[in-house]
Amino acid sequence: MFERAYYSYQARLRRALSNPFPYDFYFKQGSILETRFNMEEQKRERRAFGPTFGKEDDFDKERAAANRAAAQQLAEQEGESEEMMPRVHPSDEARDYKSLDRKGKRNLYLLLKDANDAWRFPQGSVEKGELLHQAAQRDMYAECGEHMDAWIVSRNPIGHYKPPMTLSPKGSPFPEQVTFFFKAHIMQGQCRPADNVKDFAWLTKQEIESYVDKHYWDGIKDILSDH
Amino acid sequence: MPVGRAVSVVRFGRPPAIRKPLPISPKTRLPQPPVKIVTREIAPCRLEDHYYSTLQDDLMYLTYTHELGPRPPPRQIRLTYDPNNPYSKYRYNPPVGGSQLGRKSPPPCTAENVVQLEKVQIHIMNKEAIANRSQLLGTIMALRSLTGETEKGGGQHAIDGVQVVRGKKQVGGWIRKGIPVGAKVTLKGPAMYDFIGSLVEFVLPRIREFQGVELPPPSANTETPAAVSGVVSFGLPPSAMAFFPQIEVNQDAYPKMYGMHIHFVTNATGVGAQDRARALVSGFQIPFVRKS
Structure with a gap:
């Protein structure tokens, strides 16, 4: 609501302060194109400055009416009155967290629910002699299926996470584990999780906080985009 | 007293009554508003949003080079300019020239100085304007309808609009100093x-046999001023x-079609600046190809 009011106010200001338009150069006198432009311009001006703005100054009323009809027909043929798509997608209203169409402008991240009912990003282990970004790509396809076209953005990890230290039954600490994160874009397709994954969801940064545990969130929150 | 509700937030209701006429500006002879009006964006900008939501992060990760610790101070190649020194206070500070310019290292990679588009400049030269300067009108009008820019249009005082380019110096048989040759x-x-x-x-997909903007060969010098700017x-x-929709709608109005140079000016500097700038521009879906 505020956004619309702001933009329309700024557009009105800009229209009021704009330089005059050189009709003579761009249009032949009395052409259909000129009539059509004038009609559209009048409509825009009246929307900006009120319904009484501007006056019609036609010398030849009949010819002007004929031109206007022709211009209207031309506009209809070209499908001028196509409506814009709404910003809210049906998947937003249905709260379909598996849809990639939700939250139009925001960045969505893929979260998986593993066998321990914990939500996390797709992850796996590195094999010997493998580079980190290659391992990231292999592990992503292993957990999310081959039915998506994805691209690992950079060879550098964008962040890392160390889980809290746990003790083995004998009392000695387990060897330290580190998870490195890589950024990837999905171009097309959809996640089809492997058998060991219980569920998946496409979430914004703010939604992720309520899914993952506190320690994990503190480790990953700074690598996620606020946009 | 009942408060009237606005019919719509985007419609203009009734103009306020003018109690006192506005002062006339001596410069423009137009009524001058009592406040300085600055106009801002009039619509959300899809590509700008794309930059901030996706490209900026990606470019930071793609172009990141890791450095251990702070950099050593730069080698003093000559006496540096000290504005507090009374001798050099009002003297000219010449820029560093020679071969050092192309070897200047880029600023350290941080989240604050990710490569960003600063401006785009379009330039058309019209040879016929040398003989007949009225030929330039078509060029100017084409640029105006391509970009919608006019001088101080929309109350933006910093916008120069379409500017006429004049010959810089005399070149025998081709150009004279000071004559308009382009816009x-x-x-x-x-x-x-x-x-x-x-x-x-609209344009790039419709150009015939266009594979992409050709990259310079790998053997090209990477230390030229053009490569580090x-x-x-x-x-x-x-x-x-003719493929621009702004031109296509009434192509007959222009005497002829013109070719143009487009410059994408980014904030990248130092060694490899051209590569970082290309990474940014290709993020806006402008394709680049290697010379075969």
Whole structure:
């Protein structure tokens, strides 16, 4: 609501302060194109400055009416009155967290629910002699299926996470584990999780906080985009 | 007292009554508003949003080079300019020239100085204008309808609009000093992104046999001023101008179609600036190909 009011106010200001338009150069006198432009311009001006703005100054009323009809027909043929798509997608209203169409402008991240009912990003282990970004790509396809076209953005990890230290039954600490994160874009397709994954969801940064545990969130929150 | 509700937030109701006439500006002889009016964006800008939501992060990760610790101080190659020294206070500070310019290292990679588009400049030279300066009118009008820029249009005092380019010096048989030979326009902000949008969506896909902007060969010198200034430039043939929807709608109005040079000016500097600038420009879906 505020956004619309702001933009329309700024557009009105800009229209009021704009330089005059050189009709003579761009249009032949009395052409259909000129009539059509004038009609559209009048409509825009009246929307900006009120319904009484501007006056019609036609010398030849009949010819002007004929031109206007022709211009209207031309506009209809070209499908001028196509409506814009709404910003809210049906998947937003249905709260379909598996849809990639939700939250139009925001960045969505893929979260998986593993066998321990914990939500996390797709992850796996590195094999010997493998580079980190290659391992990231292999592990992503292993957990999310081959039915998506994805691209690992950079060879550098964008962040890392160390889980809290746990003790083995004998009392000695387990060897330290580190998870490195890589950024990837999905171009097309959809996640089809492997058998060991219980569920998946496409979430914004703010939604992720309520899914993952506190320690994990503190480790990953700074690598996620606020946009 | 009942408060009236506005019919709509986007419609203009009734203009306020003018109690006292506005003072007339001596410069323009037009009524001068009592406040300085600055106009801002009039619509959300898709490509700008794309930059901040996706490209900026990606470019940071793609172009990141890790450095251990702070950098050593730069080698003093000559006496440096000290504004507090009374001897050099009002003297000219010449820029560093010679071969050192191309070897200047880029600023350290941080989240604050990710490569960003500063402006786009379009430039058309019209040879016929040398003989007959009225030929320049078509060029100027084409640039005006391509970009929508006019001098101080929309109350933006920093916008110069379409500017006439004049010959810099006398070249025998070709050009004379001071005669108009072309026109240029500098785009910033939403106008810049709108131009890139129409270029990428309507023009480039329709140019015949266009594979992409050709990259220089791998053997090209990477220390030239052009390679370290962070500007990506390419040209469009005259046939491409007709594909812009702004021109296409009344192509007959122009005496002919013109080719143009487009410069994408980014904030990248130092060694490898050209590569970082290309990474940014290709993020706006302008394709680049290697010479075969």
